[in-house]
Amino acid sequence: MPRPSKLSPERGNARTRLLEAAQDIIRSKGFAATTVDDLCKQAEVTKGAFFHHFDSKEALGVAAAEYWTETTSAFFAAAPYHLPDDPLDRVLAYVAFRRAIIVGQIAEFTCLVGTMAQEVYAISPDIREACGKSIFGHAATLEGDIRAAMQARRIQGDWTPESLARHTQAVIQGGFVLAKAGNDPDLARESLDHLDRYIRCLFNVPDEVEA
Amino acid sequence: MPRPSKLSPERGNARTRLLEAAQDIIRSKGFAATTVDDLCKQAEVTKGAFFHHFDSKEALGVAAAEYWTETTSAFFAAAPYHLPDDPLDRVLAYVAFRRAIIVGQIAEFTCLVGTMAQEVYAISPDIREACGKSIFGHAATLEGDIRAAMQARRIQGDWTPESLARHTQAVIQGGFVLAKAGNDPDLARESLDHLDRYIRCLFNVPDEVEA
DNA sequence: ATATACATACCATTTAGTTTGTATTTAGTT
DNA sequence: AACTAAATACAAACTAAATGGTATGTATAT
Numbered sequence: 163m164p165r166p167s168k169l170s171p172e173r174g175n176a177r178t179r180l181l182e183a184a185q186d187i188i189r190s191k192g193f194a195a196t197t198v199d200d201l202c203k204q205a206e207v208t209k210g211a212f213f214h215h216f217d218s219k220e221a222l223g224v225a226a227a228e229y230w231t232e233t234t235s236a237f238f239a240a241a242p243y244h245l246p247d248d249p250l251d252r253v254l255a256y257v258a259f260r261r262a263i264i265v266g267q268i269a270e271f272t273c274l275v276g277t278m279a280q281e282v283y284a285i286s287p288d289i290r291e292a293c294g295k296s297i298f299g300h301a302a303t304l305e306g307d308i309r310a311a312m313q314a315r316r317i318q319g320d321w322t323p324e325s326l327a328r329h330t331q332a333v334i335q336g337g338f339v340l341a342k343a344g345n346d347p348d349l350a351r352e353s354l355d356h357l358d359r360y361i362r363c364l365f366n367v368p369d370e371v372e373a
Numbered sequence: 374m375p376r377p378s379k380l381s382p383e384r385g386n387a388r389t390r391l392l393e394a395a396q397d398i399i400r401s402k403g404f405a406a407t408t409v410d411d412l413c414k415q416a417e418v419t420k421g422a423f424f425h426h427f428d429s430k431e432a433l434g435v436a437a438a439e440y441w442t443e444t445t446s447a448f449f450a451a452a453p454y455h456l457p458d459d460p461l462d463r464v465l466a467y468v469a470f471r472r473a474i475i476v477g478q479i480a481e482f483t484c485l486v487g488t489m490a491q492e493v494y495a496i497s498p499d500i501r502e503a504c505g506k507s508i509f510g511h512a513a514t515l516e517g518d519i520r521a522a523m524q525a526r527r528i529q530g531d532w533t534p535e536s537l538a539r540h541t542q543a544v545i546q547g548g549f550v551l552a553k554a555g556n557d558p559d560l561a562r563e564s565l566d567h568l569d570r571y572i573r574c575l576f577n578v579p580d581e582v583e584a
Numbered sequence: 585a586t587a588t589a590c591a592t593a594c595c596a597t598t599t600a601g602t603t604t605g606t607a608t609t610t611a612g613t614t
Numbered sequence: 615a616a617c618t619a620a621a622t623a624c625a626a627a628c629t630a631a632a633t634g635g636t637a638t639g640t641a642t643a644t
Contacts, residue, residue: 176624192492194405198600208625209601215623219600269495279554280491281403284480294554320580321570325563328551332564336547340539343490343505352536353543359532360567363574369531387590409634419591420635426589430634 177215179205184226190269193223193278193289220286223278227292230274231299238303249310250365254358256304260334261354264347271347273297276335297335301327315365326364333357388426390416395437401480404434404489404500431497434489438503441485442510449514460521461576465569467515471545472565475558479549482558484508487546508546512538526576537575544568 183204187196198219202212216222243255264271279293301324308323334357337350362369394415398407409430413423427433454466475482490504512535519534545568548561573580 190495192403192405192496194403195492195496197598199598210604210625210627211623213601276550276554277491280488280550281406283553283556284401285403285406290554290556294556297551297554319570321567326567328560329564329567332547332551332560332567333544334547335550336543336545339487339491339546339550340508340543342494343487343501343508345494345501345505349539349543353540356532356537356540356571359530360571360574363571408632410632421591421638422589424635 176205176207176211179207180212180215180222181226181229184222185230185274186269188223188226189272189274189277193281198222220289223282223286223289224292227275227278227289227296231292231296234296234300238300249307249314250361250367252307253304253311253361256307257330257354257358257361260330261351261358264341264350264354268341268345268347271350272338272342273335276338297331298328301331304330311365317365319364321364326361330357387416387418387422389440390418391423391426391433392437392440395433396441396485397480399434399437400483400485400488404492409433431499434493434497434500435503438486438489438500438507442503442507445507445511446514449511460518460525461572461578463518464515464522464572467518468541468565468569468572471541472562472569475552475561475565479552479556479558482561483549483553484546487549508542509539512542515541522576528576530575532575537572541568 180201183201184196187200187204191200198209198212201222202209212222216225241259243259244252246252246255275293275296279290279297283290283293304327305323308326312318312323333353334350337353340353341347341350343349359369391412394412395407398411398415402411409420409423412433413420423433427436452470454470455463457463457466486504486507490501490508494501494504515538516534519537523529523534544564545561548564551564552558552561554560570580
């Protein structure tokens with residue numbers, strides 16, 4: 163709940179500004195290399211404000227993961243890939259959507275919680291937990307469409323909707339790693355093309371002719 | 374080339390010990406959170422030795438990526454997945470091998486260069502470059518078998534051997550990210566099962582009945 | 585004799601976190 | 615409606631510890 167003050171009316175409160183700075187900076191430098199001063203400078207607040215809102219840098223990490231979960235949940239809920247009538251079309255539209263939003267600088271389209279989880283999984287259980295909830299919670303939003311598609315097309319394999327949903331996230335995260343290692347966003351798109359082909363294969367759908 | 378001294382005959386030289394410590398510690402804490410003192414303590418050498426062998430912490434990062442490339446190259450070259458006569462069998466054996474070596478603690482089976490690339494891609498071009506060479510160099514070792522399998526089975530899709538080889542690495546890296554986020558190695562194995570299924574699908578091979 | 589491979593002690597800077605102070609908002613009382 | 619008290623949301627200056635790196639010395643190998 164933002165509290166506008168007379169001195170800084172429209173710029174939002176310090177907490178939100180710090181969380182948004184965290185998204186930017188941590189995605190480009192990683193969590194450990196991001197200093198509290200970095201965050202304060204970018205958010206244009208002082209350290210007093212930082213430690214008023216967060217008990218520690220680790221607490222900011224947890225809050226940043228939770229904030230990421232909130233904002234991305236809303237973003238994906240409002241996305242157009244839910245529109246098709248056929249559930250399999252919705253699943254494929256999701257993959258196409260994930261591919262379509264790979265634009266701009268690497269730090270702009272990669273995943274905060276994937277980056278943080280990989281980095282701090284062993285040293286901060288709290289941050290790891292918050293990142294895990296974010297990733298697996300998002301994966302779970304795909305299960306319904308996958309299950310409905312399986313039933314509609316009478317598909318029965320030795321895999322589950324839950325498993326395929328998680329796999330989509332693994333491919334997305336892995337694509338980000340390759341894009342970073344090769345400094346080329348196309349590497350992330352490429353893996354989503356393979357994922358699209360895999361899902362069509364699982365559901366016996368012929369590949370679409372690509373434009 | 375280890376240089377045995379009279380004081381420490383069999384323990385290997387400081388450089389190698391530092392590079393091996395780097396593999397362990399960076400895979401569990403990440404590069405930025407790993408301090409020079411951490412490395413020296415684990416390697417049982419002093420800071421003087423560290424900065425004798427490496428100009429900076431960043432230089433150690435580059436050397437660690439290169440050392441990783443050397444040791445893993447030898448490891449995979451000697452692995453049994455090259456044995457099958459049929460090239461597709463070799464590709465599938467590779468995936469099975471990657472699955473089989475997911476054992477023990479997460480930091481023990483995950484990838485140093487994937488972790489480092491994700492973390493430092495924006496702040497250290499040298500480390501990123503070394504990590505990229507490692508990942509894409511390893512991917513390239515799969516291209517021959519994939520290409521041979523395509524020819525042997527007269528497969529022609531809108532994908533290339535290079536692309537599929539990279540995709541295998543994306544799935545592996547993504548599996549590691551999920552395993553870390555969920556604190557469960559099974560998550561990494563699960564994605565390799567999907568990758569196996571995908572490759573069989575691309576080559577029109579029926580799924581094997583799982584044990 | 586010289587270069588290599590370390591060890592020891594030290595240093596400047598950076599870093600997360602603290603202390604203290606103050607403007608603004610909210611709640612309670614009259 | 616006016617006043618007060620307490621809580622909130624910051625700002626500024628400071629601190630102790632950690633960190634990457636250096637300066638210097640020494641044993642070993644060539």
